[in-house]
Amino acid sequence: MGEKTMSGYPSVDKPWMKHYSEATLNYPFPRLTVYSYLEEKVSEYLDDTAIVYFGKKIKYSTLLENIKRTAAGFTAIGVKAGDIVAIALPNIPENIYCLYALNYIGAIADMIDLRSKGDTLQRYLEMSHAKVAVVCDMFAENTLSVLNTTDIHTVVVASPLDSAPSHLRLFAKIKQAKYKYTGCAVSWSDFFTGSNVIPQPHTDPDAVAFIAHTSGTTSAPKGVMLTNMNVNSLINQYISIGFKHSKGDIMMNQVPPFLAYSFLSFHMPFSMDMSVTLLPEYRPDLFAKNLKKYKPNHVFAGPGDWSNLLSNKQTDYSYLITNASGSDKLDETTKRNIEAVLQKGGCKNPILEGYGMTECCSAACTQQPWNMVYGSVGTPLPEVNLCIFDNDANAELKYGEVGEICISGTTVMKGYYCDEEATKEALRCHPDGEIWLHSGDLGYIDENGNVYLIGRLKRLIVRYDGIKVPPTSVENVLVKHEAVSACCVVGAPDVEHGRGQKPVAFVVMANGVSAQALTDTLVELCKSELPEKYIPVSFLQINALPLSANGKVDYRALEKEAAKLKV
CATH class of the missing domain: 3.40.50.12780 (ANL, N-terminal domain)
Known part of the structure; x- marks a missing residue:
């Protein structure tokens, strides 16, 4: 051939x-829900350790049992297939139980940054019309403060201590009690032990499993609908x-x-x-x-x-x-x-x-x-x-x-929720x-x-003369200098020409070196590897690059700073 x-x-x-x-290309892909995929895989090693949390080991058999008990808890408070439940938890076992449990009953987990508050949190909850939220005790007040503008009727409050070893709980101040009797708030322990009636598992592999939110670094955050097949396909x-x-x-x-x-x-x-x-x-x-x-x-x-x-x-x-x-x-x-x-x-x-x-x-x-x-x-x-x-x-x-x-x-999403x-x-x-x-x-x-x-299409810096400057091309040259530990290049409004932008570099310097003292050196470095019109017109020293909640560089924050310049 x-x-x-x-x-x-x-x-x-x-x-x-x-x-x-050929084995990879022909690898079988079962059409299952996320929970069913998990259950099928772990059935062969139920006695092995699934989770280690502050030294406490949780077996796979216990993981499945706790997922089903959590599913029973959700069912007892009225959650059913197709409902959206807001989940705003840290990396604790309860977060895992909730995500799989909601999938077990065919509900959708809306995964929200647990630190969200005020207008941001209100926007998330209003968008999903969630009636139930599971939140961390340390940030529970953020949710309780916006309840009047949402459809939330039950707030389950979990703590990083709920699954911690007993010796850690003895020396920690548990804050759940203050939320337990506020009418709509319930502690994780009461929720988890509230029902022993295990519901029937949902079986539609094409149903939406999760809503995850985009980072919002270049536009407003959107809710991404990911199906069971999307998630399982990636793992497979x-x-x-x-x-x-x-x-x-x-x-x-x-x-x-x-x-x-x-x-x-x-x-x-x-x-x-x-x-x-x-x-x-x-x-x-x-x-x-x-x-x-x-x-x-x-x-x-x-x-x-x-x-x-x-x-x-x-x-x-x-x-x-x-x-x-x-x-x-x-x-x-x-x-x-x-x-x-x-x-x-x-x-x-x-x-x-x-x-x-x-x-x-x-x-x-x-x-x-x-x-x-x-x-x-x-x-x-x-x-x-x-x-x-x-x-x-x-x-x-x-x-x-x-x-x-x-x-x-x-793995491509079903679409953006309500958009x-x-x-x-x-x-x-x-x-x-x-x-x-x-x-x-x-x-x-x-x-x-x-x-x-x-780089990003939306991050392209378009000069007054129409020339497009890709910021990453400039950044990759600047970080070659031993004194530059990190940098980000954004566009600043071109005041001189009245239109377009000029590239500006925000730099994090190593070992106390001054960016101002090295400006000429950095310009020469850029000249040696870049077109003249790519060279930043200004080098601004900062202690660290700002990050979004998703851990990405917050370009929009730097663009706001650059907009204050007269270049």
């Missing part, structure tokens, strides 16, 4: 498929490509639980007979210390977490097998520096980056140990198709050409007749199927 003729179009040729075995693909693991391996989960990325951090290890160590508080500054304390084999984290290794004196990383980084891109220089620290500490495995978005269940591409291409965010997963699209020409672009990254496949206009804008029918998810990201694909991320 002759070699396949290449058409020149990535979505047609799918060159990344050559990286996958990671299993099928031969995710390297052993029975009893430890996954450390410190990812904020309101992210779609977080669900991957426990649904996948549960499906592979691993145990999950839950950390209730998201602390990127303690990432290295937590690695030392818990010695996990697998970690899904973000650039802010991994960067913490650069300022830590820990020397042993030999236990790490999977070093996954998501939510935002690591620049190549920083990534190589972190990997040097890992290798020095005995970890032989690179940091595996990926690419995705909430709208495709968090992941569309991933790097593989056997196909590491620096600068790339990996190749598409086996059930994902990618194309690079020219919106002006309404046509797919060829290899190496830069355009909008578009995604199709089994038909935004759904139509994101999910579009292309000339090939397929529905494609428009990511809003710029990138290109090479002939080996490697995907390269250039």
Whole structure:
């Protein structure tokens, strides 16, 4: 048989498929709900440890039992299939019980940042029309204060101490009592033990399982409807490509639980007979210390977490097998520096980056140990198709050409909740007749199927003369200087010409170096590698890049600061 003729179009040729075995491409994909998928997988290892929480071990048999008891609790307070329940909890066992329990009865979990309050929280609750909310005791007042404007009739209050070992509870001040008798609020213990009538499980694999919210870094946050098939397909693909693991391996989960990325951090290890160590508080500054304390084999984290290794004196990383980084891109220089620290500490495995978005269940591409291409965010997963699209020409672009990254496949969302206009804008029918998810990201694909991320369409800085400056191209040059530990380039209004923008760089300097003192040096560095019109007109020093609730750089906050400049 002759070699396949290449058409020149990535979505047609799918060159990344050559990286996958026949076994991967033919891996069975059962049509199940998220809960049923879990139950089927763990039925073979019920006595193994599923969760480790402050040293307390919870077996898989107990996990399933607690999920069903939680489902009974929801049913007792009137929750039924199709209802939406707001979940605003930290990484605690109760969060996991709730997500699976709601899926068990066919209800939908609306995953909300537990720190939300005021107008933001009110907007989330009004949008979903949720009648029940499960919240953390430390932030319960935020929910109780906006109840009058929502449909909420029951607030279940859970505490990080509810599942903690008894010796920890003895030395902690439990705050639940103050909420217990406010009429609509009920403690987790009362809710959990309120009913022993286990309902019948829901079985529709195409039903919406979760609502996860977009980060809102470039536009208003939207509620993404993810189905059972979306979630299970993603997990199934990671299993099928031969995710390297052993029975009893430890996954450390410190990812904020309101992210779609977080669900991957426990649904996948549960499906592979691993145990999950839950950390209730998201602390990127303690990432290295937590690695030392818990010695996990697998970690899904973000650039802010991994960067913490650069300022830590820990020397042993030999236990790490999977070093996954998501939510935002690591620049190549920083990534190589972190990997040097890992290798020095005995970890032989690179940091595996990926690419995705909430709208495709968090992941569309991933790097593989056997196909590491620096600068790339990996190749598409086996059930994902990618194309690079020219919106002006309404046509797919060829290899190496830069355009909008578009995604199709089994992980693509059903749509945005109660936002038909935004759904139509994101999910579009292309000339090939397929529905494609428009990511809003710029990138290109090479002939080996490697995907390269250039930046956000909405982040492009458009100068007065129409020249478009991609911020990441400038950022990648600036971080090459040893004194620049992080940076972000945004557009500032061009006062001189009365239209367009000029690039401005916000820089985080290392070792007390002044950005002002190095301005000439940074300009020369940019001149050596960039077109003249890409060079920032100003370098502003800041202590740290602002982050959104999702752990991504908050570009809009920096754009507001840049708007104050007269450039």
